[in-house]
Amino acid sequence: MNNWRYAFEITKLELQKSIYNILLAYLVTGLFMAVFITQLPSYLEEGTAFIDFLFLTVFGLSPLIPKPKSFETQHINYRFIASPMVVMQQHLALNHDTIIKSRLIIHSIYTFPVQLIGLIAIYFATPLFSILSVGSFISFVAMWLSLSFLSGYLVPRLSLGVRGFWVSNSGLSIILIILCVLLFFFIIMVHSLSGHGIVYWSIMIAKELPILVTGVSIILIMISYILWNSKMKKVLNTISYS
Amino acid sequence: MEPLLYIADLEKQVMDDFHLGPINLKLEPGTITALIGNNGSGKSTLLKTIMNLVKPDHGNIKIDNMFVHGENENWKRLVAYQPQTIIGWDAFTGEMLKKLIAPLYPDWDEALFQKMVELFEVPLGKKFAKLSQGVQQKLNLALTIPRNAPLLILDEPTSFMDIPSKKLLIDLLVEWMESGNRSILIASHQIDDIKKLSDYLFVLHNGKMLGHFEKEELTSTYARYWLRDSLSDTRIPGEVTREDRMIISDNPMETEAYLEAKGIQWSNRSSLELDDIITILLNNKKM
Numbered sequence: 001m002n003n004w005r006y007a008f009e010i011t012k013l014e015l016q017k018s019i020y021n022i023l024l025a026y027l028v029t030g031l032f033m034a035v036f037i038t039q040l041p042s043y044l045e046e047g048t049a050f051i052d053f054l055f056l057t058v059f060g061l062s063p064l065i066p067k068p069k070s071f072e073t074q075h076i077n078y079r080f081i082a083s084p085m086v087v088m089q090q091h092l093a094l095n096h097d098t099i100i101k102s103r104l105i106i107h108s109i110y111t112f113p114v115q116l117i118g119l120i121a122i123y124f125a126t127p128l129f130s131i132l133s134v135g136s137f138i139s140f141v142a143m144w145l146s147l148s149f150l151s152g153y154l155v156p157r158l159s160l161g162v163r164g165f166w167v168s169n170s171g172l173s174i175i176l177i178i179l180c181v182l183l184f185f186f187i188i189m190v191h192s193l194s195g196h197g198i199v200y201w202s203i204m205i206a207k208e209l210p211i212l213v214t215g216v217s218i219i220l221i222m223i224s225y226i227l228w229n230s231k232m233k234k235v236l237n238t239i240s241y242s
Numbered sequence: 243m244e245p246l247l248y249i250a251d252l253e254k255q256v257m258d259d260f261h262l263g264p265i266n267l268k269l270e271p272g273t274i275t276a277l278i279g280n281n282g283s284g285k286s287t288l289l290k291t292i293m294n295l296v297k298p299d300h301g302n303i304k305i306d307n308m309f310v311h312g313e314n315e316n317w318k319r320l321v322a323y324q325p326q327t328i329i330g331w332d333a334f335t336g337e338m339l340k341k342l343i344a345p346l347y348p349d350w351d352e353a354l355f356q357k358m359v360e361l362f363e364v365p366l367g368k369k370f371a372k373l374s375q376g377v378q379q380k381l382n383l384a385l386t387i388p389r390n391a392p393l394l395i396l397d398e399p400t401s402f403m404d405i406p407s408k409k410l411l412i413d414l415l416v417e418w419m420e421s422g423n424r425s426i427l428i429a430s431h432q433i434d435d436i437k438k439l440s441d442y443l444f445v446l447h448n449g450k451m452l453g454h455f456e457k458e459e460l461t462s463t464y465a466r467y468w469l470r471d472s473l474s475d476t477r478i479p480g481e482v483t484r485e486d487r488m489i490i491s492d493n494p495m496e497t498e499a500y501l502e503a504k505g506i507q508w509s510n511r512s513s514l515e516l517d518d519i520i521t522i523l524l525n526n527k528k529m
Contacts, residue, residue: 013342093321095318242290
C-alpha cells in the first residue's frame with residue numbers, strides 16, 4: 001500500500017504537467033464516443049466495420065494517445081526507447097514496485113475515467129439502454145475495460161524501456177503496419193463470417209451471458225495486471241539504461 | 243572498517259566492442275575517491291552499474307552490505323547519484339524538482355539546498371530545459387548533495403561550470419565531508435578537482451582497472467631525475483620514461499641505488515605533478 005502512496009506522490013507533478021494532454025485524450029475519446037452514440041442505431045441494424053475499428057481503437061490502441069514530449073516514451077539511446085520520467089525515477093531512491101505503480105497510475109488516468117464515462121453515456125443515449133439490463137451493461141463495460149487493461153498496459157511496459165531493432169523507427173513502422181492489417185483483417189473476417197461486427201457480438205454476449213462475461217472479464221483484468229506487473233518487474237531487473 | 247561500497251570481480255560487456263572489468267574496489271567511509279580514465283574508459287558505465295542502471299554480466303556490488311542487484315532495494319536511500327546526462331527533468335522547474343526529490347531522502351538538508359541555490363544563483367522558477375548547461379549542472383548538484391546520503395556519486399560534476407563555481411563546489415564538498423561517515427566517488431577529468439578533493443584515485447583505461455591508489459602515496463612514488471651525463475641504452479630499474487638526460491622513475495629507491503652503484507650523478511631530482519603521473523598511468527607508455 002505504501003508503494004501506491006509513494007507512486008501517487010511522484011506522479012503528481014507529472015500529472016500537473018500533463019493536464020492538457022490528458023484533457024486532449026479525453027476530448028478525442030469523447031469525440032469517438034459521440035460518433036458511437038450517433039452511429040450505434042444504424043450499426044446495430046446494418047453493421048459497419050468502421051464502428052468496430054473505432055471501438056477497438058479506443059479500447060485496444062490507447063498506447064497511441066500522445067503524451068507531452070518530456071514524458072512520452074522516446075529514443076533515449078541508439079535502439080533504446082524509454083520514458084524520460086522512468087530514467088529519472090531510476091536515478092532516485094525509488095524501488096521498482098513504486099516506479100511500476102507510478103506508470104500504471106499515469107496510464108489509468110489517461111484512459112480509465114473517460115472510457116467508463118463514455119460507455120455509460122453510450123448506454124443512456126442509445127438503444128443499448130433497451131437492449132441491455134443494468135447487469136448486462138455492467139458485463140459489457142467489464143468486457144471492454146478488460147480489453148483496455150490487457151492491451152493498454154503495454155504503455156507502462158514500453159515506458160520502462162525496450163531495446164533492439166523493433167524499437168528503431170523502421171521496426172516501429174513495421175509493427176504498426178502489421179497491427180493495422182491484422183486488425184482490419186480480423187474485423188472484416190468477423191463481419192463476413194457472421195454478418196455482424198465485434199461490438200454487436202459483444203452486446204449480444206453481454207446480454208445472454210452477463211455473469212459469465214463479467215466473471216471472465218474480471219479474471220482477465222486480474223491476470224493482465226499480474227502478468228504485466230511481473231513482466232515489468234522482470235524488465236526493471238534486467239534492462240540496462242546505458 | 244566495513245566498506246560503504248564493495249565491488250568484486252565486476253564485468254560488463256557493452257555492445258560488441260567494449261568490455262568493462264574485471265573491477266575490484268572498496269570505498270571506506272570518510273574518503274573521497276576520484277574515478278579517472280581516458281574518454282570511453284567506462285567511468286560512467288561503472289557508476290551506472292553501481293546504481294543498478296546497468297546490469298553486470300559477472301561480479302557483485304554491495305552498498306552498506308546490501309547487494310545492489312538483489313531484491314532488497316533499501317540501498318537506494320544510501321546513495322545520491324548525479325548523472326552526467328540528465329534525463330527527464332526538462333519539463334520541471336527547480337522548485338518542482340525539489341518537491342519531487344527531497345521527500346525521498348530522510349536526511350534532506352534544506353538549508354544546504356538553499357545555500358547552494360543562492361551561491362550558484364540558480365533560478366528555481368525557470369524550467370530546467372531553459373537553463374544553460376552550466377546552471378543545469380549547478381541545479382543538479384544542488385538537488386544531489388543535500389540528499390545527505392552516505393555515498394555521493396558524481397559523474398563529471400564540473401564539466402560545464404565556470405571557474406568560481408568550481409571553487410565553490412570544492413569548498414562545499416570539503417565542508418560536506420566533515421561529518422566523517424560519508425564517501426564521495428567522483429568521475430572527473432578536471433585535475434584541480436582531483437588534486438584538491440581526492441584521497442584515492444581509481445584509474446581505468448579502456449575498461450580495464452589500472453589500480454586504486456592513495457593519492458599522496460602515488461605522488462611520492464614517482465620522481466624525475468636530471469642526470470649529469472648521457473645514459474647508455476640499458477634500462478634503469480624503476481625507469482618509466484626518459485628523454486635525453488632526464489628520466490622518470492616509479493621506484494626512486496631502486497633507481498637511486500642503481501645510479502649510485504654505477505657512479506652516475508644527477509644534478510636535480512623533483513617530484514612529479516599529479517597530472518603527469520595520471521598521464522603516465524593512462525598512456526601506459528613511456529613519456
